[in-house]
Amino acid sequence: MPGIPEAEGLYDRIYAVVARIPRGRVATYGQIARLAGIPNGARQVGYALAALHSGSRLPWHRVVNAVGAVSLRAPGAAEQQRFQLEKEGVRFNAAGRVDLRLDRWDGMSRKQRAR
DNA sequence: ATCCTGACTGTTC
DNA sequence: AGAACAGCCAGGA
Numbered sequence: 001m002p003g004i005p006e007a008e009g010l011y012d013r014i015y016a017v018v019a020r021i022p023r024g025r026v027a028t029y030g031q032i033a034r035l036a037g038i039p040n041g042a043r044q045v046g047y048a049l050a051a052l053h054s055g056s057r058l059p060w061h062r063v064v065n066a067v068g069a070v071s072l073r074a075p076g077a078a079e080q081q082r083f084q085l086e087k088e089g090v091r092f093n094a095a096g097r098v099d100l101r102l103d104r105w106d107g108m109s110r111k112q113r114a115r
Numbered sequence: 116a117t118c119c120t121g122a123c124t125g126t127t128c
Numbered sequence: 129a130g131a132a133c134a135g136c137c138a139g140g141a
Contacts, residue, residue: 010138038137040124051139071123074122
């Protein structure tokens with residue numbers, strides 16, 4: 001069939017990409033969407049992650065928005081995400097944002113700490 | 116099928 | 129740098 005975008009589910013593809021983000025690095029929603037084959041699916045990525053039940057082993061905390069900030073809305077959740085990232089070595093600036101130029105995952109190699 | 120909501124993003128001011 | 133806007137698209141009512 002000419003139109004089989006996701007015979008395994010859209011979310012599964014998103015989760016698969018998130019699972020590949022190496023420790024100590026972050027990726028943006030748009031970046032993940034693109035890697036999952038969903039050009040303009042940034043919101044879908046957020047939607048998919050929101051659908052995740054607590055207890056999932058997916059490294060969803062490594063996902064930040066386009067400006068390097070945490071987009072969690074639930075009170076306290078954002079701080080928790082930041083704490084977990086800092087624990088992995090990701091640094092936040094005074095504005096509470098990640099410097100994507102330094103810690104963004106290149107989407108290819110799994111481990112590589114440039115800088 | 117229509118409308119509203121949302122863990123988004125790029126452009127423009 | 130921050131705010132307003134307009135696209136974007138999957139769910140749920």
